[in-house]
Amino acid sequence: MATSSRPAWVTDELITQWSAWVSRDASRRGPDRAEPVTAVAPFDLAPIAAVPACTPEDVTAAVARARADQPEWAGTPLRRRGDVLLAFHDLLLERQDQVIDLIQWETGKARYHAWQEVAQVAAIARHYARHARHYLAPHHVRGMVPGLTKVKEVRVPKGVVGVISPWNYPLYLGVGDVLPALMAGNAVASKADSQTALTMLWTRALMAEAGLPTGLWQIVAGPGAEVGTALVDAVDFVCFTGSTATGRTVAERAARRLVGASLELGGKNPLIVREDADVAAAAAGTVVAAFANTGQMCIHIERVYVHEKVYDAFRAELVRATRALRLGQSYDYSVDIGSLTSAAQLAAVEAHVDGAVAERATVLAGGRARPDIGPLFYEPTVLEGVTPGMAVCDEETFGPVLSLYAYGADSEAVGLANQGTYGLSASIWSRDSREAGRMAVRIRAGSVNINDGAAAAAGSIEAGMGGMGESGLGRRHGAEGIRKYTESQTIATQRLLPLGPPKPGQSAVERFVRRTNGQLALLRRLGVR
Incomplete structure (x- = not known):
């Protein structure tokens, strides 16, 4: 064989x-x-x-x-x-x-x-x-x-x-x-x-x-x-x-x-490019976060929200970087992006992109299968003009496709990032990491990466990784x-005296209760527990 x-x-x-x-x-x-x-x-x-x-x-x-x-x-x-x-x-x-x-x-x-x-x-x-x-x-x-x-x-x-x-x-x-x-x-x-x-x-x-x-x-x-x-x-x-x-x-x-x-x-992960971001670095990071593993990873970026003042510059840089990616099948490191894994996944990607284009979304890069390279290859794709109701807007694509959107204020970007029912991973690009950190805690996601697309959090093994909402329960990595x-098991060892009254009888129980009440009051005054 x-x-x-x-x-x-x-x-x-x-x-x-x-x-x-x-x-x-x-x-x-x-x-x-x-x-x-x-x-x-x-x-x-x-x-x-x-x-x-x-x-x-x-x-x-x-x-x-x-x-x-x-x-x-x-x-x-x-x-x-x-x-x-x-x-x-x-x-x-x-x-x-x-x-x-x-x-x-x-x-x-x-x-x-x-x-x-x-x-x-x-x-x-x-x-x-x-x-x-x-x-x-x-x-x-x-x-x-x-x-x-x-x-x-x-x-x-x-x-x-x-x-x-x-x-x-x-x-x-x-x-x-x-x-x-x-x-x-x-x-x-x-x-x-x-x-x-x-x-x-x-x-x-x-x-x-x-x-x-x-x-x-x-x-x-x-x-x-x-x-x-x-x-x-x-x-x-x-x-x-x-x-x-x-x-x-x-x-x-x-x-x-x-x-x-x-x-x-699942995830429908957002990336935010703030007005003060390094546009070239943000575009390069977005390409990695969106197209690594041919977009077939739960934490990959599918939604990119860019401040309107840097939108045009970012779009140009992103399209250039996307078109520069090398597609191919090779058992060496000569290519950047490989194949989709199944015909079903290829069909899902094609349906999302073709459906969006039919409803007047614009393809800025990619947007087509590449059977000349291999049967399941699809070009890394950047879409613009995607609107609610399109499958590519509302559903997880799980392929090499991202959609660009413009926003005007950080509060709007946070609201857009929190749309939908998923909450797995998110990314914020900004020269002001302190302000980005304040935005991060307002985003519903198990991990938020600042000036990185997804790998910084996922690769930090001492920190937990997981989702909120419909992105899951629990965490991998870390403690x-x-x-x-x-299972947590409690082992309690009692010394000298058993707990409770020393002997049965109403008077003994009453003395025990009075003594315990006094101890509780003393502990309160001493600030113990």
């Missing part, structure tokens, strides 16, 4: 080895066995590989295996868990060219954008290996009776964490959430996206080489409606990244079981990015 886009080093033998990490009953035959899933390569639409698929019964069994191995891992010292993550970190950097090839083969993205996933996952592994002890440390608090009641809050693992990740960032989103879950002492069951399963399976093999016990990270594959549903029904916590519509379903299903969930969902995989 060979295709024009298949990396030369990827053999059938290697694909068979990676596929063995799919958790399923290989002995099942006939109608009870799920049919393999075969994705197509975006660069040429040739088949990638037939990846074994799971049944709901396979998912249940995989979670049971993970659950059986989890207690021993939870009892493993944090230092040892951290050693596994650091070994993985080193192996990932050493063999990054392999996984970058796989990411490109499965998604069609430019090589630099594939490399960014490696850099981000390495940073996550290193961060939690070094800082989990701090994030998960017991917290001592004042007890009910000072001096007699000793209390501490500890963090205990949830058990088995289910991770459902999408195709657009198969390493970063597929593995970046797994690492802190493991570091917190959990086992993990991941659903590999059918488009990008090989990236996850390659990574699972690397984690085994880094020393992760076999049963702790189970991989299941297959249709989301069946396999994803079975996963949500079996695990103790769900980490989901994907569309808002599917996120609602995941949250509802988890809630029926009283199981927690973190959800990073919450690992604590969400734990």
